[in-house]
Amino acid sequence: MPPNLTGYYRFVSQENMDNYLRALDINVVLRKLVCLLKPDKEIIHTGDHMVIRTITSLRDYVMDFDVGVQFEEDLGPVDGRKCQTTVSWEGDQLVCEQLGEKRNRGWRHWLEGDQLHLVRRGPVQLAKSQSQRVG
Numbered sequence: 001m002p003p004n005l006t007g008y009y010r011f012v013s014q015e016n017m018d019n020y021l022r023a024l025d026i027n028v029v030l031r032k033l034v035c036l037l038k039p040d041k042e043i044i045h046t047g048d049h050m051v052i053r054t055i056t057s058l059r060d061y062v063m064d065f066d067v068g069v070q071f072e073e074d075l076g077p078v079d080g081r082k083c084q085t086t087v088s089w090e091g092d093q094l095v096c097e098q099l100g101e102k103r104n105r106g107w108r109h110w111l112e113g114d115q116l117h118l119v120r121r122g123p124v125q126l127a128k129s130q131s132q133r134v135g
Helices: 019-021 028-036
Strands: 008-017 040-046 049-055 063-064 071-075 080-091 093-101 105-113 115-121 126-134
Touching: 008 115, 019 028, 019 126, 063 071, 063 080
Parallel strands: none
Antiparallel strands: 008 040, 008 126, 040 049, 049 063, 071 080, 080 093, 093 105, 105 115, 115 126
């Protein structure tokens, strides 16, 4: 049975975000801005339904989905693209596959103790971040 990820997670660190965004063809100004942000996460996990809210001082981004059900994700606030997204469990890891203009795009979330790990995957680059559960 997968873990319940419900909680509030405070940003701790990130690696390789600029290279990841560059691989997605994000312009330099937006890349620099994103790399300065320290996003918190709020996750509400009820059965197969999840809401993942990424919270920054600039704007919030909300994913509201049912696990295993494909939906159209509007990445307008991130890079102006739309994609077909499916989020599912692989063991204890929540895995997202985003099908669209950019190939091999997606991410993985998992918990180690109170640390929420996130690995973003782009066409050729990975970006990693960690957050600490605070609530």
